[in-house]
Amino acid sequence: MAVHLDVKQAVDEFETLLSRLHARNLPEFFELVEERISRERNGSGGDGVPVVVKGAEAGVETEEASNSDIMMHSIAEDLRSMPYIPPDAVVKSERLFHPTSGEFAALDPVTVVSVDKFLYEDDEAIDEMCDEGMLSRNYCMDCGSHHTAPLNFVSHSASLLQLKFMFQKALPDLAGKTVVDIGSRLGPVLYAAYFYSSASRIVGIEINAELCAIQEHIIRKFALKNRIQIVTADVCTKASVLEEADVVIMNNVFEFFAPAGEQISIWKFLRRTLKKKDSYLVTVPSLEKSMEALQLSLDLPSWVKHLPLDHLSMWMQEEEAREEVRLINLYQIL
Ligand SMILES: C[S@@+](CC[C@H](N)C(=O)[O-])C[C@H]1O[C@@H](n2cnc3c(N)ncnc32)[C@H](O)[C@@H]1O
Numbered sequence: 001m002a003v004h005l006d007v008k009q010a011v012d013e014f015e016t017l018l019s020r021l022h023a024r025n026l027p028e029f030f031e032l033v034e035e036r037i038s039r040e041r042n043g044s045g046g047d048g049v050p051v052v053v054k055g056a057e058a059g060v061e062t063e064e065a066s067n068s069d070i071m072m073h074s075i076a077e078d079l080r081s082m083p084y085i086p087p088d089a090v091v092k093s094e095r096l097f098h099p100t101s102g103e104f105a106a107l108d109p110v111t112v113v114s115v116d117k118f119l120y121e122d123d124e125a126i127d128e129m130c131d132e133g134m135l136s137r138n139y140c141m142d143c144g145s146h147h148t149a150p151l152n153f154v155s156h157s158a159s160l161l162q163l164k165f166m167f168q169k170a171l172p173d174l175a176g177k178t179v180v181d182i183g184s185r186l187g188p189v190l191y192a193a194y195f196y197s198s199a200s201r202i203v204g205i206e207i208n209a210e211l212c213a214i215q216e217h218i219i220r221k222f223a224l225k226n227r228i229q230i231v232t233a234d235v236c237t238k239a240s241v242l243e244e245a246d247v248v249i250m251n252n253v254f255e256f257f258a259p260a261g262e263q264i265s266i267w268k269f270l271r272r273t274l275k276k277k278d279s280y281l282v283t284v285p286s287l288e289k290s291m292e293a294l295q296l297s298l299d300l301p302s303w304v305k306h307l308p309l310d311h312l313s314m315w316m317q318e319e320e321a322r323e324e325v326r327l328i329n330l331y332q333i334l
Contacts, residue, residue: 027071034067080119087134089116110144157185158251158284163192165325166249166282170309174199177246181205182235183253187215190228199247202228205235207257236266239273247280255290264296271298274333281331304331 005013021029079085090096098109113135120126129135136146158166166189167174175198181189184204193202206212212232219228231238242248254263267290274281283290287300300306307330311322 027068030067030071076119076121085119087129088114089119090114108144111139113146154256156252156256157188158192159324160188160192161321161324162251162284162328163188164196165311165328167192167196170282170328170330171197171247171280173197174247176200178203178244179247179249180241180245181249181251182242183207183250183257184215184230185211187218187228187230189249189251190215190230191218191222191224194224194227200227203231203241203245204228205231205233205238205241207232207234236269239269242270242273243276245274245276245279247282248274249282251282251284255293260294264294267291267294267296267298271303275303276333279333281333283329283331284327286329287331302334304333306331 018026018029079089085091096114098107098112099105104112115126115135120129126135130137136148138148139146140148174193177199178201179189179193179197179199180203181187181193182205184190184206185208187204190202190204193199204212204215206215209232212230215230219225219230231241235242254266258266281287281304286306287298287304288306290296291298291300309328309330311326311328
């Protein structure tokens with residue numbers, strides 16, 4: 001005669017059964033139980049319920065996963081957390097041999113890293129390890145070191161986006177006005193002022209003669225001479241040009257190009273010279289930041305008014321682009 005168990009008794013028996021099973025047989029056992037439950041449900045008209053694999057398939061939230069998948073992911077997670085399994089999953093007692101034939105033979109062993117696809121199945125997990133310094137995607141081509149870090153890129157020219165923002169969004173109509181770019185380098189500010197504004201006179205002051213020659217070449221080639229002029233000089237010797245300016249642009253002009261002491265005397269000169277009422281200063285970075293870096297006080301509130309800018313213009317959808325444009329500051333001389 002069949003003995004009918006209540007739910008509590010059934011659960012106890014199930015637990016006992018589980019404790020008697022070897023861990024390696026658990027996944028198969030769960031799969032069979034799942035199939036059994038599914039048959040039971042279908043027989044009574046119920047549907048299978050989609051299971052979401054927690055944190056396993058990033059971005060695939062509704063993927064149907066079997067309990068076997070869940071078990072596999074749990075095992076991988078468990079292995080990942082074992083302190084004696086290093087990030088490359090090659091344990092201490094192992095000795096690996098770089099192949100001398102086959103597809104890997106041609107690779108320099110220094111450029112080959114073991115990445116365990118069972119433990120770290122998606123690129124996101126690998127990226128995380130790279131971020132935490134546990135793994136490197138790069139190696140030094142000179143010495144083979146994997147101890148590498150990304151370089152910082154610094155531009156010594158304004159970007160096209162920044163230039164369009166300056167002349168199309170930040171500044172008012174410049175018809176009949178004079179624009180001066182301090183440190184005009186390759187001349188992008190001058191060309192942008194030419195094409196994106198109605199400024200009648202555009203002057204670049206550049207201390208480096210070679211850079212001035214390059215700008216002159218472009219001005220000739222693209223026939224921009226009617227509005228653009230290059231002055232080869234140290235800005236501190238060109239007070240008369242600055243005094244006529246309606247707009248003065250200073251894009252990271254001195255930071256990389258002069259020692260701190262020299263920068264301080266240039267700023268003091270600019271503070272004395274740039275005083276045309278209601279004229280504009282466009283700066284990257286802000287004057288406040290430049291002063292702070294040099295621990296210099298130019299009594300900014302008595303010199304300029306920092307004007308608000310709408311950095312969220314519609315043609316800047318990407319965060320990276322907005323960041324670039326957010327660096328631009330506009331001031332009006334009091
Ligand atoms: C960061 S670049 C500016 C580039 C350009 N204005 C732009 O936005 O694309 C700075 C330039 O300022 C020049 N410069 C530095 N000190 C100067 C000075 N005292 N007088 C004139 N030019 C200077 C440098 O030679 C360099 O070409």
